[in-house]
Amino acid sequence: xxxxxxxxxxxxxxxxxxxxxxxxxxxxxxxxxxxxxxxxxxxxxxxxxxxxxxxxxxxxxxxxxxxxxxxxxxxxxxxxxxxxxxxxxxxxxxxxxxxxxxxxxxxxxxxxxxxxxxxxxxxxxxxxxxxxxxxxxxxxxxxxxxxxxxxxxxxxxxxxxxxxxxxxxxxxxxxxxxxxxxxxxxxxxxxxxxxxxxxxxxxxxxxxxxxxxxxxxxxxxxxxxxxxxxxxxxxxxxxxxxxxxxxxxxxxxxxxxxxxxxxxxxxxxxxxxxxxxxxxxxxxxxxxxxxxxxxxxxxxxxxxxxxxxxxxxxxxxxxxxxxxxxxxxxxxxxxxxxxxxxxxxxxxxxxxxxxxxxxxxxxxxxxxxxxxxxxxxxxxxxxxxxxxxxxxxxxxxxxxxxxxxxxxxxxxxxxxxxxxxxxxxxxxxxxxxxxxxxxxxxxxxxxxxxxxxxxxxxxxxxxxxxxxxxxxxxxxxxxxxxxxxxxxxxxxxxxxxxxxxxxxxxxxxxxxxxxxxxxxxxxxxxxxxxxxxxxxxxxx
Numbered sequence: 192x193x194x195x196x197x198x199x200x201x202x203x204x205x206x207x208x209x210x211x212x213x214x215x216x217x218x219x220x221x222x223x224x225x226x227x228x229x230x231x232x233x234x235x236x237x238x239x240x241x242x243x244x245x246x247x248x249x250x251x252x253x254x255x256x257x258x259x260x261x262x263x264x265x266x267x268x269x270x271x272x273x274x275x276x277x278x279x280x281x282x283x284x285x286x287x288x289x290x291x292x293x294x295x296x297x298x299x300x301x302x303x304x305x306x307x308x309x310x311x312x313x314x315x316x317x318x319x320x321x322x323x324x325x326x327x328x329x330x331x332x333x334x335x336x337x338x339x340x341x342x343x344x345x346x347x348x349x350x351x352x353x354x355x356x357x358x359x360x361x362x363x364x365x366x367x368x369x370x371x372x373x374x375x376x377x378x379x380x381x382x383x384x385x386x387x388x389x390x391x392x393x394x395x396x397x398x399x400x401x402x403x404x405x406x407x408x409x410x411x412x413x414x415x416x417x418x419x420x421x422x423x424x425x426x427x428x429x430x431x432x433x434x435x436x437x438x439x440x441x442x443x444x445x446x447x448x449x450x451x452x453x454x455x456x457x458x459x460x461x462x463x464x465x466x467x468x469x470x471x472x473x474x475x476x477x478x479x480x481x482x483x484x485x486x487x488x489x490x491x492x493x494x495x496x497x498x499x500x501x502x503x504x505x506x507x508x509x510x511x512x513x514x515x516x517x518x519x520x521x522x523x524x525x526x527x528x529x530x531x532x533x534x535x536x537x538x539x540x541x542x543x544x545x546x547x548x549x550x551x552x553x554x555x556x557x558x559x560x561x562x563x564x565x566x567x568x569x570x571x572x573x574x575x576x577x578x579x580x581x582x583x584x585x586x587x588x589x590x591x592x593x594x595x596x597x598x599x600x601x602x603x604x605x606x607x608x609x610x611x612x613x614x615x616x617x618x619x620x621x622x623x624x625x626x627x628x629x630x631x632x633x634x635x636x637x638x639x640x641x642x643x644x645x646x647x648x649x650x651x652x653x654x655x656x657x658x659x660x661x662x663x664x665x666x667x668x669x670x671x672x673x674x675x676x677x678x679x680x681x682x683x684x685x686x687x688x689x690x691x692x693x694x695x696x697x698x699x700x701x702x703x704x705x706x707x708x709x710x711x712x713x714x715x716x717x718x719x720x721x722x723x724x725x726x727x728x729x730x731x
Contacts, residue, residue, distance in 0.1 A: 272723035296708015323680030326621030358399030368437025392550030420623030465520025467491035577619020669723035
């Protein structure tokens with residue numbers, strides 16, 4: 192492992208997972224631990240259970256470099272990297288790679304030495320370009336800057352009435368979400384654990400019966416669940432989960448079908464009481480099966496198909512349309528399991544300022560959350576953090592994507608020293624087709640993050656070339672392996688890579704590579720070659 196990042200990797204906790212991509216688009220976004228959507232809310236599953244060149248500078252010595260050829264997915268985009276000696280040779284090599292290997296589209300790049308403070312290479316550095324998931328670098332920075340690496344989010348349950356000695360709450364119980372992105376199987380293994388923990392705490396506080404309602408409060412964010420610029424074709428996929436201040440299990444629900452004698456048992460995971468399930472699944476012989484699950488107009492789920500009598504469970508995930516209602520239904524189910532009953536109904540409202548806290552559930556530290564987010568490129572986590580960071584500065588305590596942008600621009604202007612107008616985004620994940628920023632702005636952000644008090648958490652959140660997550664298979668066998676650590680970005684028309692690499696002589700370099708166009712594979716291979724070249728660069 193490289194001396195550059197070995198000390199950083201110990202700071203990050205990341206679990207390898209499978210990335211599932213919808214056929215509708217290529218996105219650098221995790222469907223980790225969730226089955227892929229098929230463009231809608233229908234799913235098919237089968238048993239057994241679904242497995243998750245340089246130039247000679249005038250007056251200088253001849254440029255010394257060697258070219259190492261590697262296999263490439265596209266023959267016209269060799270991943271050859273070079274060994275430039277001196278800044279002019281580096282700039283020449285990077286320029287040649289872009290001009291000779293990428294056939295169309297726009298390629299933007301900015302490379303800056305953080306050790307010496309000079310710009311080593313720039314091409315279209317001030318061009319407004321779509322960032323895809325490299326936008327998560329900005330969401331990471333504003334969240335760490337606002338809260339600090341050790342910060343934990345809290346989801347609370349409160350009451351507005353008196354609790355009698357015999358356990359009767361004479362009022363309502365409120366579930367208030369404040370944008371915690373961690374209440375999921377990714378962080379706690381069991382997706383039922385967050386609500387089960389809250390329910391046990393409520394029961395331990397002496398609550399046995401609630402005379403009023405179970406109220407859910409997601410007013411920390413506005414009501415817009417789908418950011419502007421998300422394509423309709425994205426919306427059935429797990430990487431485009433809806434946004435809410437009260438989110439559970441990344442706002443995805445598992446439909447689990449198991450044989451139970453002569454009938455099929457259909458359950459939801461996490462368990463919730465607010466999504467009706469109707470089953471028309473038949474038992475057949477053997478170990479195989481085929482099911483479909485579709486969201487109905489009433490918000491319920493219709494499940495059909497067959498399952499073998501000897502089959503293991505068949506599982507499929509669906510995007511939840513109303514995350515807050517889904518979450519409060521999970522709490523209601525958990526409360527029923529511990530014997531707490533309700534006389535009222537489930538409804539939505541703001542929590543009164545006079546309400547008394549009964550229970551709370553805390554997230555892992557923010558450093559762990561951003562590590563999971565960046566290493567697996569989880570869109571819903573980025574969306575929540577982007578809004579969370581802005582919420583403290585909003586006059587009414589309600590955040591939104593618009594307020595997230597205003598907060599980000601203020602951060603860039605006051606702290607980073609970047610042009611706040613050089614970024615225009617409509618979400619925190621980079622999935623919106625309306626997001627634009629410049630490579631220069633990204634490098635300025637990376638430079639600030641490198642020297643900030645939360646630098647270790649920021650560095651440690653990024654995948655490492657040839658070793659981890661979304662960079663595991665890239666730049667292997669090159670000087671970048673185990674050295675370069677960066678955030679990736681991918682859609683049908685965008686390839687991005689932004690992060691850090693240590694040159695051969697120990698110089699720390701920040702870089703931003705963005706490509707917008709249709710020649711994505713060549714652009715990706717070129718970025719890998721450029722990254723390896725930066726790792727092999729020696730200043731003369």
